[in-house]
Structures are given as C-alpha cells and as structure tokens.
Amino acid sequence: MKPSRPASPLLPHVSVSETASLKRDEEFWFEDGNLILVAGDVEFRVYQGPLIAHSPVFNDMLSLPQPAEDSGRRTRHGESSCPIIPLTDSPEDLRHFLRVFVSSSSGKIIRSGQHDPTFHEVSACVRLGHKYQVDGLVQRYVDLLRKYYADNFDAWYRSTLVRPPSFQAVHSIAVVNLARLTNTPSMLPTALMDCCTLGPEIVDGLVREDGTRETLPLDDLGRCFVGRAKMAQASARIAHLMFRPPVSAACRQPACCQRVLQRLLNELGNARDDVISCVDWYASWMVYVDGRDEDRELCMRCYKMLEGERPKKLQREVWMSLPAMMGVTVEGWGIKAKQES
C-alpha cells in the first residue's frame, strides 16, 4: 500500500453531534484508517493511499487544501488526521467500489482471482469507477460485459449465454445505461435487443440494491418498441428461408430430404405464432424440426445443416443490420462482421 498523504491542516472541524446518527460500516472500518467516507447514513473508515493512487478525483479531494468554510471536507474531534468526506453514493454502491481496493476489515478476502461478479457489483463499479475516474476499473468491467454484449457475430454466436450468468434479462436495461455512460456504443445493439425480450418490466426497470429504480431513458424505450417488432420480423424472415431448397450439398438422399424440407416449410402455417415470429430470432429451430420429422427422414447432413450452417448464415444477415434494427449507429459494425466471415 502506498503511504497516504498527510491531511491538510486547514480542515475545519465538525462536532460529534453532527455525525451521531451515522453508523459504522461492518465491512470497512479500519481503526487505523486515515479517511472517513460517508455514504447515506453509513461511515466507512478506510485508507487514503489506494484511493489517491487510483482515482484522480480522490487525489484532488484529498491533496488540495480546502478553504475553512468548505464543509465538504472535515475532520472530527479527536481524529484530526482523518478527513471526513460526504459522498452522494449509496452505501451499497460504495461497498462494491471499496472492495476493489481493500479487503474488508472483518478479515474476509473479497477479491481472490477470477470470480463471477453479480450485476450489482458490475453496475456499481462501472458507475463509481466512471465518477471517480478509475479508468482501469471501468475498463475491466466493460471488457467483461463486452464478452456477452458483443459486436462480433462469431463470438456472439458461439456463446450460449446472451448475458453474464448472474444477470437477469431486466439487467440489460442497466447495461444500455452503462454503455451510454462509458461511451461504449458497441454494446448497445445486443443490450437493447435483450431489453426487447422483456415484458412490462421494460417500463418498470430494475431495482438497485439501495432501493432506487433504474429505467431506460424514453428514447431508448422508443427504440425497443420499434426494435421488438423488427426482431419478430427477422424471425419470420428466417422461418421462411430456413426450409427452402437446396438440401445439403453433401446429402445422399436429396429427393427424400427435399420432401421433408418442403413439409417443414408447408407446416409453418400450422405452427404457433411464437415459433414463426418469436422475438428471439436467434432461437434454435430444432424443436420444430424434431416435432415434424419424428421418424427422422432427414439425413444427418441435412439435419446438421438445419442445426448449424443454415441458421448461422441467416442469423449473420440479421446481425449485420442489428444496429439499424435497434435504432443505433455503431462505427465499423458491418465491416467487422464481414471480416469475420
């Protein structure tokens, strides 16, 4: 740990009564800490060094002598070397943020190598990392999000998950907001697309740990309204192209397989609407195929074609226009996708 800077002698004092209603955080209260952060009604006593080293904002707050009338930075009686900084963050958010810099005072090791972060951890660390200009922290979590909210078709197609394992669909609302906050437009098409799969909660938004509600801005809500219809259209388009000729180039019984493909195409009319025009245009068709070719007349080559190469080709075409479907512009989206193929 880097040595902390001495507190400014100009710090004004605050009476104990002003802070009497505050409670000490159970996770972050180091008796020898040299900085008290106040978030909501919780005090965190930590070390200045790591915050100063990683955050230009904390560096500025703690290194510049403050005018005596500035109540934003104070020390308490008997703790003259310990500035108190009130923050506007919630205690829950601040706890996630502090865990990046220090293990808890209760001795529990918080960070040990790879872990699968919760939505709340990711959200808090990106928002507070951005606010306090801890660029490396923001980048770490944005990189993690970009693995799922990808701009690379092949990576996205390979992944069996459309969002991090600990995330729920409603959390994609926050991912849209984080993409905007961090100026990462490449995450917007897939994050908005995930929002389009939501029901009424697309309006209600999600509840953060501190009880506040996070929603989509109205213009993004409008994008989802349009995007959802476009996703259903993409599904319908894929449905009508999936079973067209030709059969697989490697098919050894083309007449038979052609007949089955034709049947699969004809029976689309009898399929449920949510099969043909489901919002998730990337869903597999194999339940539909298996249900209509129970005796497995399709040869293995044609079956594999319907399972893999044909939907992949059709989905790639949809993917290319995904930013337009979602009403956003992403520099290099199409070019990148072309280079991959």
Ligand SMILES: [Zn+2]
């Ligand atoms: Zn075949």
